[in-house]
Amino acid sequence: MSQPRIIAGKFEAASTQGWRARWFEIIFRHDPGAPRRFDLLLIAAIVISVIVVILDSEAGLRERWGYWFYLAEWGFTLLFTAEYLARLAVVRYPWRYARSFYGVIDLLSILPTYLSLLLPGSQALLVVRILRILRIFRVLKLMEYTEAGGVLVGALYRSRRKILVFLVAVLTIAVVFGAALYVIEGPESGYTSIPIGMYWAITTMATVGYGDITPVTPFGRFVTTILMLIGYGIIAVPTGIYTAELALGLRERRKDACPDCKLAEHDVDANYCRRCGGKLPDA
Amino acid sequence: MSQPRIIAGKFEAASTQGWRARWFEIIFRHDPGAPRRFDLLLIAAIVISVIVVILDSEAGLRERWGYWFYLAEWGFTLLFTAEYLARLAVVRYPWRYARSFYGVIDLLSILPTYLSLLLPGSQALLVVRILRILRIFRVLKLMEYTEAGGVLVGALYRSRRKILVFLVAVLTIAVVFGAALYVIEGPESGYTSIPIGMYWAITTMATVGYGDITPVTPFGRFVTTILMLIGYGIIAVPTGIYTAELALGLRERRKDACPDCKLAEHDVDANYCRRCGGKLPDA
Amino acid sequence: MSQPRIIAGKFEAASTQGWRARWFEIIFRHDPGAPRRFDLLLIAAIVISVIVVILDSEAGLRERWGYWFYLAEWGFTLLFTAEYLARLAVVRYPWRYARSFYGVIDLLSILPTYLSLLLPGSQALLVVRILRILRIFRVLKLMEYTEAGGVLVGALYRSRRKILVFLVAVLTIAVVFGAALYVIEGPESGYTSIPIGMYWAITTMATVGYGDITPVTPFGRFVTTILMLIGYGIIAVPTGIYTAELALGLRERRKDACPDCKLAEHDVDANYCRRCGGKLPDA
């Protein structure tokens, strides 16, 4: 008689019993108990390794503790290498995991330290560090399983197309106004090219306004005022989209479908199906 | 026996059959198939032509690839000229199209390249480029036909009057505070005139804050604090307007009540009363 | 037999017939026809007079057109003086009008030009101008009568107490962080006093960020990061308040009260009073 298959997301355990099944559950799943503890330990290790990278970038600290940072860097690299090999060992289709988003990130986050042995140099080491920082995304990955994170990500996911349309509109306005100030102000005000103008236009529309590039001619300032008023109105759009989606997500509906026409999503106080008029099961 | 007329928006095909009817459908309509493919090709051409203009503005790139940019510029100009003539050929009232918003943009976006032959000069060429960039607005025009864009534009359209009232209020505050700091700070702080003060006030209220002009006197900074608190509260207004409109748009209800139990507020797609199951009047 | 009294807001016409009743309706009321035309003419005059003041502040323009600006200034002053006297003449209790908000603004907006005859000097003239600019508030006063403006002002009015509480919280945070950076950074970074620190803190929380004063010490930057994250979360508050109020304002309720217990504000689909269970009049 065959054991039930062990699934975690889109991955499956290599075997249904024995140490590989056990470790698959610990590494890939997020159930309370050992798997949850493993997740928390892993996140802690990731956060600490990132903090080491951050501290190591401080010249003053590197001078004093550089040696220990170097040791910690190698320690975490070996630790995460062991984890990566374990993942390959216990999953049924290792190649599918290796090609997955986090599989790639896991590999990228350990590879550079080894590469730094072959081709040394501060620049290469920096690349190592920045790649390793990506590992912290796993924290977010985990958060998807918490209720709060789920609601936020869900609303973002549902409004992805609206946000895309919005971004296209923002980019269009950025091109038009960036080119306009490139023509009006010209290089002497810092608008040396249309891409620079677009960078300035997005800085302005996003209401960041560094001030590293600003219009000086009266007409340029007039056009900038118009751009700011546009940005003023347009900053409402993503907020509106997201809030509306979130409100819809929080608005509760009857989950059970109509027995006759199978229409789901009825109001809380509905007794009859709004499409076919069939009686709904009493709530 | 007469063919049905072929309509696209406010335009009508020149003839109901033959190549002009066929091309009218391809050029003016957005149905799946050939018309949709034409739209996508056109957008691709517009985007690429704009990218060429953007790259051409980079001094470094122009030196190396200027010649190819020039060729591409002429290539696109001829392409869009052919498209413009085709539109005039297949539409029933060419003059009405030529006078329409996109008709004017289409003409403006090809004219300057020809003008640059008669009156050369970098400035003129720049004007050519900025005008050509307007062509990308067609991307937005198309997006109006996608569901996501429709919702966003619809909500913006419904709240246009509220936003106008809001902009008048913003301008009024900008005049009052711009003049106030022109009086308080004066030219030595950069407030050389009330228009400059208005530019600064809008920069502040829109929370852009370039920092190219800032108050230095204690009283000027106090007034600025008040302006920022006003802007803090007032930035809520467009967001509130837009979110409320968007929520209304996403959650509209039938106004007519159930004839049997007088229950109002049914879903838009409701045929039967959700409370008593009675037939609702057809919408 | 006595005529009905003529009311406009909190003002009453001096007489119920004759030229004063006629002019009271024209000046104080906003009905279609003559009164509406008068309002529009007045707004036009206000806007133009303000534009003259704005243009006059441009050194270049004043040199060339200063004389005409001066004439326009006096023209508008005499015009608004006549309007002010007319208002006093046709209203029943002139003193009550003179003490009202717009009565005071009307007087303040004409007085300074006359004062400038007694005590000349550019500074005095500037004061004249800034005061005159206040006159544009009448545009907003009128807008209260338009539907769109009414909704916006109504929501702002309902949420005034929440916004006040919010402002107190913002000021408290500004004091704490302003004093913190005054201690941490000190005068050499530009934090020469706690008020300057508060000015900087509000600039930061309002996400304006001029950059005229910025932290330079690592600890100061760390505290600033905390302040920005607080501001990030807190900018949601006024938007949330306003949006919720606006949504409530747009949400419709039955206007008629319960005949038994006089409870107003029932749901649209209510047949019985939710408090006393009494039958409501059919909608």
Add this chain to the structure above:
Amino acid sequence: MSQPRIIAGKFEAASTQGWRARWFEIIFRHDPGAPRRFDLLLIAAIVISVIVVILDSEAGLRERWGYWFYLAEWGFTLLFTAEYLARLAVVRYPWRYARSFYGVIDLLSILPTYLSLLLPGSQALLVVRILRILRIFRVLKLMEYTEAGGVLVGALYRSRRKILVFLVAVLTIAVVFGAALYVIEGPESGYTSIPIGMYWAITTMATVGYGDITPVTPFGRFVTTILMLIGYGIIAVPTGIYTAELALGLRERRKDACPDCKLAEHDVDANYCRRCGGKLPDA
């Protein structure tokens, strides 16, 4: 026969009658009458003492009024000391009060003035001042009892977990982009370490944009544009969270359905079903 116990929040009066019971009510409770007057007097004293601290930090004012500021500082210290001792005297478990949040703040806000006698020095005095400023938090504490403040704080409290998740996401993005620009731009542009880069990234995402550190390389500016667009979209998240929570708070409904007609979703204050008039179960 025993008196009822006198409670205020989590504190209890030391005795049920006599002056201690009387003063406990005045100091710890917020009922109309004497307790409310005491609260208002206390807030007034706190605000004035903070204003004195703020004015004292102005070099110019300190020179002229420093002596009076010093006197006021001691006056308020003695006043608040008396208040602190009174609180200890009238509460049943003084130690529990002393350990409570406001008990600690109360002590911290008076202690440093006495310490400044033992160890003088401007730095120490500044610490005194900043600590004393914390006392203004009591204003917020009181506001919790006002309706408006309660709604705002309540919504913030309900959405605390979502906001936490959001902050983690913001910090993650800050680490990634901060490290990215530390690598791309390097020290010569001011990105001397990853912490500085994170400070810059949060300045950018919060749309503050001081401009003290800005990218100069084309690639750095391109990455910055992406960061700004992310921040543009992400600024919607806290607003959306808070608005949705606030809307839920303003519009909460009874969950239990009408026993007769099964209509769910009644107002919180409903005693009878709005549809059939049937009595609802008492909440």
